[in-house]
Amino acid sequence: MSEDVSPAPESSPSATLEEALKKYGAPMPEPVREQLQRYVDVLWDINKTLNLTRHTDYDKFVSRDVMDSMALAGQLKPNEEILDMGSGGGVPGILIAIIRPDVRVSLCDSVGKKAKATQEIVERLGLEIPVYHNRAEEVLEDLSFDAVVCRAVAPMRKLLLWLEKHWLSAGRLLAVKGGKWIDEVKEARHHGVTKSVEIRNTYEYETPGNDHPSVIVKVWPKGRKEP
């Protein structure tokens, strides 16, 4: 008897947010799902005129944006206060605010039109989230947080350089990284910006379509108990 070698059929694109959330193992209570739906509706609407995201279908939105934000949210303690550094279209900050309403989120982006778009999203969703049109380093001059979170903002070398003088107000860094994170840490070490910090891979998870798992990298100042 010949073996059936026909390729497995590709799963069909998710027609709804609910379908995608189920497909990627992230079912959400209805009120959260409704808020996520409102968020993508507003984001995709603004995205018609301003390039904020390439994740313009439910599968990409859930498998990338929601999964990354959930991975970060899982590292936060109850009622913590966080700064999303380089929010762009609001990932991960706005999604963390929706998934974890106990967490107090602030957003910042150094580019004016991005910060303005993020402000518009926040207002249209009726969320009470401060949005700063500033570099994170500038925000950290005046305000303190339990953690700074970020995705797709800069390599570790730059993130550590930017935060070097701000650990008292940044608390800890939680950065979403891909398979090259170890190379990024090596490069940062080569540039001498890892001397006064501890760096740990704190959580790994699969991202559909990527060969390597995604990682939440945690960084905190040396000498301080692991947060």
Ligand SMILES: C[S@@+](CC[C@H](N)C(=O)[O-])C[C@H]1O[C@@H](n2cnc3c(N)ncnc32)[C@H](O)[C@@H]1O
């Ligand atoms: C590639 S986008 C990523 C946006 C979003 N985090 C995401 O994952 O979809 C990077 C954003 O970081 C912003 N950015 C870069 N350096 C920054 C800094 N030091 N402080 C605040 N924002 C920064 C850029 O303006 C840009 O909007």
